[in-house]
Amino acid sequence: MTTAMHATTPAVLIIGATSAIATEVARCYAADGARLFLVARSPERLEAMRDDLRVRGATQVDTYALDLTDIDGHAAMLDAAKQALGRIDAVLIAYGTLGDQKKSESSVETTLREWHTNATSTIALLTLLANDLERQRHGTLAVISSVAGDRGRRSNYVYGAAKGALSIFLQGLRARLSKAGVKVVTVKPGMVDTPMTAHMRKSPLFASPQRVGRDIYEAMQKGKETVYTPWYWQFVMLVIKAVPERIFKRLPL
Amino acid sequence: MLDPSVREYGSWGRYPRVQHRAVVPISWRKEIPDLAALPGSLLPYGYGRSYGDSCLNEGGTLLDVTGLNRFIHFDKETGVLRCEAGVRLDQILAAFVPRGWFLPVTPGTKFVSVGGAIANDIHGKNHHVAGTFGRHVLRFELVRSSGERLICSPEENADLFRATIGGLGLTGLITWAEIRLKPITNAYIAEEQIRFESLDEFLALSAESADRYEYIVSWIDCFVGGGRYVRGHFMRGNHDPSPVRPNRPPEPKLRLAVPVDLPGMLLNTWTVRAFNTVYYHRQRARCVRKVIPYEPFFYPLDTIHTWNRMYGRRGFLQYQCVVPFDGDNVPIKEILDRIRRSGQGSFLTVFKTFGDVPSPGMLSFPRPGITLALDFPLQGQETLRLLDDLDTVVRESGGALYPAKDARMSAESFRASFPRWEEFARYVDPKFSSSFWRRVTSEDGQSR
Numbered sequence: 128m129t130t131a132m133h134a135t136t137p138a139v140l141i142i143g144a145t146s147a148i149a150t151e152v153a154r155c156y157a158a159d160g161a162r163l164f165l166v167a168r169s170p171e172r173l174e175a176m177r178d179d180l181r182v183r184g185a186t187q188v189d190t191y192a193l194d195l196t197d198i199d200g201h202a203a204m205l206d207a208a209k210q211a212l213g214r215i216d217a218v219l220i221a222y223g224t225l226g227d228q229k230k231s232e233s234s235v236e237t238t239l240r241e242w243h244t245n246a247t248s249t250i251a252l253l254t255l256l257a258n259d260l261e262r263q264r265h266g267t268l269a270v271i272s273s274v275a276g277d278r279g280r281r282s283n284y285v286y287g288a289a290k291g292a293l294s295i296f297l298q299g300l301r302a303r304l305s306k307a308g309v310k311v312v313t314v315k316p317g318m319v320d321t322p323m324t325a326h327m328r329k330s331p332l333f334a335s336p337q338r339v340g341r342d343i344y345e346a347m348q349k350g351k352e353t354v355y356t357p358w359y360w361q362f363v364m365l366v367i368k369a370v371p372e373r374i375f376k377r378l379p380l
Numbered sequence: 381m382l383d384p385s386v387r388e389y390g391s392w393g394r395y396p397r398v399q400h401r402a403v404v405p406i407s408w409r410k411e412i413p414d415l416a417a418l419p420g421s422l423l424p425y426g427y428g429r430s431y432g433d434s435c436l437n438e439g440g441t442l443l444d445v446t447g448l449n450r451f452i453h454f455d456k457e458t459g460v461l462r463c464e465a466g467v468r469l470d471q472i473l474a475a476f477v478p479r480g481w482f483l484p485v486t487p488g489t490k491f492v493s494v495g496g497a498i499a500n501d502i503h504g505k506n507h508h509v510a511g512t513f514g515r516h517v518l519r520f521e522l523v524r525s526s527g528e529r530l531i532c533s534p535e536e537n538a539d540l541f542r543a544t545i546g547g548l549g550l551t552g553l554i555t556w557a558e559i560r561l562k563p564i565t566n567a568y569i570a571e572e573q574i575r576f577e578s579l580d581e582f583l584a585l586s587a588e589s590a591d592r593y594e595y596i597v598s599w600i601d602c603f604v605g606g607g608r609y610v611r612g613h614f615m616r617g618n619h620d621p622s623p624v625r626p627n628r629p630p631e632p633k634l635r636l637a638v639p640v641d642l643p644g645m646l647l648n649t650w651t652v653r654a655f656n657t658v659y660y661h662r663q664r665a666r667c668v669r670k671v672i673p674y675e676p677f678f679y680p681l682d683t684i685h686t687w688n689r690m691y692g693r694r695g696f697l698q699y700q701c702v703v704p705f706d707g708d709n710v711p712i713k714e715i716l717d718r719i720r721r722s723g724q725g726s727f728l729t730v731f732k733t734f735g736d737v738p739s740p741g742m743l744s745f746p747r748p749g750i751t752l753a754l755d756f757p758l759q760g761q762e763t764l765r766l767l768d769d770l771d772t773v774v775r776e777s778g779g780a781l782y783p784a785k786d787a788r789m790s791a792e793s794f795r796a797s798f799p800r801w802e803e804f805a806r807y808v809d810p811k812f813s814s815s816f817w818r819r820v821t822s823e824d825g826q827s828r
Contacts, residue, residue, distance in 0.1 A: 147447070158475075172410075175450055175452075178452050178453065179451045182452070182463075182475070325403075329388070
């Protein structure tokens with residue numbers, strides 16, 4: 128690949144690529160003719176996505192099947208990505224599980240598993256990726272955290288705490304990598320209508336994955352720092368964070 | 381700030397409103413659950429743009445296929461696109477118009493799925509030249525509750541192919557389909573709008589335009605009596621052939637939505653009449669020519685998301701029928717007369733002649749004749765009585781009613797509209813059903 132080629136077709140690594148939100152981000156890049164490297168657990172799902180992105184205009188699509196909670200597999204996956212893409216222009220980390228708060232409350236095992244998926248394994252992956260991007264002194268690293276990480280609520284504090292830890296990790300990483308010219312984007316979606324929330328009653332605050340994916344793509348293009356998507360969540364969370372604790376603990380949130 | 385694309389499992393007319401036992405998301409072609417093991421009867425569901433109860437399955441299970449929204453293959457030599465059944469037509473347009481391809485047939489909204497377009501064998505403004513959507517479907521995969529996965533085409537499983545096109549989702553689950561797109565030069569339509577004063581003038585315009593214009597549709601005001609029956613705007617257009625115009629249309633300026641249910645009283649006979657009069661007079665000249673992007677030409681209502689909420693919580697009834705041509709066009713005159721005499725107004729009334737291109741499905745609605753589509757705010761028994769009254773004229777003329785837009789036709793009207801319904805019934809999957817299907821096949825023939 129020549130440098131001219133890199134300038135016109137971005138090289139993008141998408142981890143947790145088969146989620147509804149990541150799919151939409153990948154489609155935005157595919158329309159730009161990007162070269163994509165997709166990582167997710169299911170080879171069949173990756174294959175379906177690869178076909179879709181090719182039809183949509185992606186110049187090149189490589190896939191890599193990996194259960195991302197398997198930390199030992201991270202390094203080999205990143206090597207394969209660098210091999211396929213060369214210099215990496217953008218990375219999106221989009222995997223996670225909403226978990227079952229009630230089950231976590233009665234099971235240490237469930238709590239730790241949620242924590243491992245949403246915090247530990249992502250932080251492990253970020254540690255390797257950060258060094259790669261720092262070395263190449265270039266790139267945008269976007270990670271999907273959540274508005275749930277902004278304040279602990281009784282209804283899903285296990286998930287929220289993991290996402291909160293991730294947000295703080297990213298904040299520190301952003302400061303460190305800014306010196307190397309690497310942008311770190313913390314994405315905080317509100318409630319999104321995806322298979323992850325299929326069982327939930329849909330309130331008017333729910334957004335479509337298309338809209339959230341488009342927001343993330345635009346935030347990555349602009350190298351934003353923290354992005355709430357849809358935008359109104361910034362104000363919702365401002366209010367939620369401002370409620371004094373003695374009142375907040377009584378709210379059925 | 382409300383995202384209108386978040387799903388609600390209802391129908392576009394918001395009548396009737398029913399409860400489903402379960403909704404099962406189907407998001408991956410290779411992970412179709414065991415359909416036989418799911419609770420109750422099954423019906424595939426896309427974006428809920430059918431108006432009545434053909435997309436509802438009261439007390440049963442919906443298979444939500446909106447996750448099946450991937451392209452699979454595109455052949456840029458032939459224009460053949462293979463895609464999953466939950467792909468929405470606007471997604472095809474967004475991806476392919478910039479590359480010089482267009483839908484072979486499109487309805488008046490682009491927010492329908494490919495599976496739904498097949499299941500209702502939809503038609504568009506080019507029916508007189510292109511026929512129905514089903515004519516441009518090369519093949520598809522159908523999953524039956526027996527677990528069989530069948531490729532259906534005019535050659536392979538041909539009976540099931542013809543049953544599934546227009547088959548209202550009752551023959552099984554379509555997972556993917558191949559359709560043939562058509563080449564265009566740019567994203568614009570050269571359009572002419574002509575004001576007409578009478579039914580005779582409409583028929584003359586239709587006859588003179590059919591050979592020269594690919595797209596024809598009319599908006600009419602049916603409150604004019606005195607032997608004229610209708611007045612309105614005749615719209616005809618062709619894809620603009622100029623290679624200098626861009627193949628990427630300008631971004632639509634404003635996305636609007638009706639955020640809440642408006643009070644049902646807002647649309648009454650008087651406001652509807654006033655709207656129709658103003659709309660008729662908005663164009664001063666008899667004929668106006670312009671070149672416009674394809675979106676306002678094909679999808680004027682899509683710019684107002686959730687426009688159905690305009691009718692309030694009670695919802696509305698859409699009514700579309702086709703009556704065969706005959707020498708004096710007595711049936712259509714009778715229908716227009718009855719509507720006018722009832723005093724019940726239709727906000728938007730669409731008028732078109734169907735050509736004689738044969739429809740491929742056993743239950744396809746389009747057939748040669750004049751088709752009329754109206755929407756009535758639901759004003760209780762009075763509205764239902766008027767529509768029953770119109771049904772009588774349609775039945776006697778040998779015409780048909782359109783299931784995709786229906787929430788109330790009687791079993792008798794259904795059977796008269798679709799004489800092949802018993803042949804079709806043999807191909808219905810034993811595990812699949814819908815509120816519509818149960819209604820029109822019930823033994824007592826009750827209309828509601």
